[in-house]
Amino acid sequence: DSILRPIALQLFVCLCSILSYAVFSSAAHVSSITPPHEMETTTMRPHLPPARREDWWSEEATETLIQAWGHRYLKLNFGNLRQIDWNEVAAAVNSSHGVDRTKTETQCKNRIDTLKKKYKTEKAKLSPSAWRFFDRFDVLLGPVLKKPVKSASMNLYLSLTGTKSRGGSLDVDDDEAGDMGLVLAKKHPRVEEEDLSEGSACKELARAILNFGQVYERTEGRKRKVVIELEKKRMEVVKELE
Incomplete structure (x- = not known):
């Protein structure tokens, strides 16, 4: 017994050393094959903004x-x-x-x-x-x-009076349109004593509509000119500030 005890003790120590080495080697191998996303420290990728199209406008x-x-x-x-x-x-x-x-x-x-x-x-x-x-x-x-009001009023006048111009349409300049009411009034004087026929009534209505269209067109033209001039001045001021 005295001889076997030291031998058994040495064998036990050797066995413990072998087991310790095996456990340590296994732990090192497991840590080496652990995926990066399972590690405690992870690296975050920077957030990139979405790419814009070539024709993108702000x-x-x-x-x-x-x-x-x-x-x-x-x-x-x-x-x-x-x-x-x-x-x-x-x-x-x-x-x-x-x-x-x-x-x-x-x-x-x-x-x-x-x-x-x-x-x-x-x-x-x-x-x-x-x-x-x-x-x-x-x-x-x-x-x-x-759409210009002038042409619409002219067409209505032609349809009511039954008259046509040489080319099938009536071309009137701005100066001529301004005086057309006076010309028509001279060519067709108002008849007070005689009863107006149906044709004369249509002509009077057509002249009234034509005059209204001319007044409306002149008013709209002046308004457009004022708006355009204001826009031009505003753009010039913006350009100077730049």
Whole structure:
């Protein structure tokens, strides 16, 4: 027994050492294959903003575009802009909003066409428009899209009187239209003592409608001129401030 005890004790110590080494090796192997998302310390990826389209327009850039385009549109008397004009419009937009991406002349043209379509859609609605740029486009495109009252009153006059001009239509200048009421009054004096026939009554009604149309057209023309002049002055002030 005295001989076997030391041997047994040594075997026990060796067995404990072997078990300790096996446990330590297993723990090290498990920690080496642990996925990164299960570790205590994780690295967060930075949040990136969504990518914008090449033709994306901000509200501020659109405002600058309308100002630059509208100023030249009024200078050309509601005419189409030339290539040099579009170059200036694009330069005006890029000078204020071209830090990230610059706009080309084609992109400016396409944006204006899109805004025009938006204005026509809003204009066709019965309820007032809440679109931010509606009033601006109503000043710029309203006089162009509005049908003249003069031609409508002329056609009504021709249909009631049964008369036609040489070309099937009546072309009247602004100066001639202003004096037409006096000319008709001279050619067709009022008959007080005789009873008016049915044809004379229609002519009198046509003349009254024609005179009303002329007065309305002159009034609307003056209003449009005032609005256009105010818009021109406002754009000039904005341009000077820039």
